[in-house]
Amino acid sequence: MSSDSDIMRMANDIANFWKYYPLSDARENFAEHINKYWNPKMRRRLHELALEEAATFQDLVVKSIDLVKCEHHNPIKAELRDKVGGG
Numbered sequence: 001m002s003s004d005s006d007i008m009r010m011a012n013d014i015a016n017f018w019k020y021y022p023l024s025d026a027r028e029n030f031a032e033h034i035n036k037y038w039n040p041k042m043r044r045r046l047h048e049l050a051l052e053e054a055a056t057f058q059d060l061v062v063k064s065i066d067l068v069k070c071e072h073h074n075p076i077k078a079e080l081r082d083k084v085g086g087g
Contacts, residue, residue, distance in 0.1 A: 008053075008056055011046055015030055015057070015064070018030050023063070026060055026064070027063060031064050035069050043068055044071075046061075050065045
């Protein structure tokens with residue numbers, strides 16, 4: 001598993017790429033990338049870090065965290081989770 005500093009760095013790098021897009025597009029694209037390529041443990045830790053250390057993240061990370069799938073922090077229905085992945 002990635003360290004906390006790796007998770008922060010990667011999330012900020014992804015947010016940095018999308019920061020000049022309109023906010024709604026940036027939020028969706030940031031979350032889509034995280035949901036698609038990060039494993040459930042990394043997504044959960046991102047949620048925890050965003051709550052604990054929001055100031056260390058780019059604004060886009062914090063503004064998009066509600067779109068990042070995490071069974072513990074924002075559970076989605078099992079039938080939907082089975083269709084789109086997540087955890």
